[in-house]
Amino acid sequence: MWSYMHLISWAAIIVLTLVAWFSYPKNTRLFTILQMVNRVFYVTVIVSGIMMIQYSIETSWVLAILKILLGITTIGVVEMLLSYRKKQKRSLSFWVLFLILIIATISLGFYLSGGRPLF
Template structure:
């Protein structure tokens, strides 16, 4: 089942879409809708971690250091997604978290495509 990355990529693409839907709902002042989307997004965080962990355990023998770094940066991305939404709800500044999200997302995508299971 985990000889390819289809399930993992599908979960993180859906999570990114849900993240931007939650941001749009917040900006539109629809707090209840945002809360529902945020709860669904948290489920997708777990699915991303689960599919990523299964891929990691199956393929870490190829290049364990880079797969480990990619896993840590992937957790960093998930943390930044959640921190942005939580701080938006509290009305606090999210600029630094957006910067970290962009940096971490670029790193994780570069590592993901560089590793043998990537392109």
Template sequence: MTHLHITTWVVALILLFVSYSLYSSGSAKGAKITHMILRLFYILIILTGAELFVRFANWNGEYAGKMILGIITIGLMEMLLIRKKKEKSTGGLWVGFVIVLLLTVLLGLHLPIGFQLF
């Protein structure tokens, strides 16, 4: 299940950049389609993450923190695309997104079912 979870968020990140670039180029129809597919991947990320949480969590704070950071990351992804669609500035959201994404990935790698890099 870990591989499915990692695959879904990697595909979601790719779809985020594709949707963002399509909104930037003015291709509203293509951007809307990829944005809707990305929303499907949000659901898959949440479902696989919840399954991992229930299966492996010892109900400690690190797992709960990882889950909260993951939901915040998804929220920031959606906010980035909506603000780009409305042609509002996204600079601050990009900074916040990158920081929260890095924290989420690093915490995920630190947990026992993650890869032991450090």
């Protein structure tokens, strides 16, 4: 159950980040709402991640700690990406970092979970 919640929350964070990014110049109120909803999903990701940590540590405690750090860093980059958008600053480096971190976090997460919940 926790793995589904974790996976759905990460998918929601990615989608909400993209929608918020593209909606900002047109609708600042929607941007703020999406940013707040995104933060609720951060809490969901953190809680579900804490609940699943025991299974990741069984596989490899070093990789589990790396996954935790990657997840927290990804959340921080999403926050920076949205705050730079709100300030209308250039954020190409945060986009690149966001893509790299998302790929690394998801890959490591599926490795530690043995491919669950997808396989």
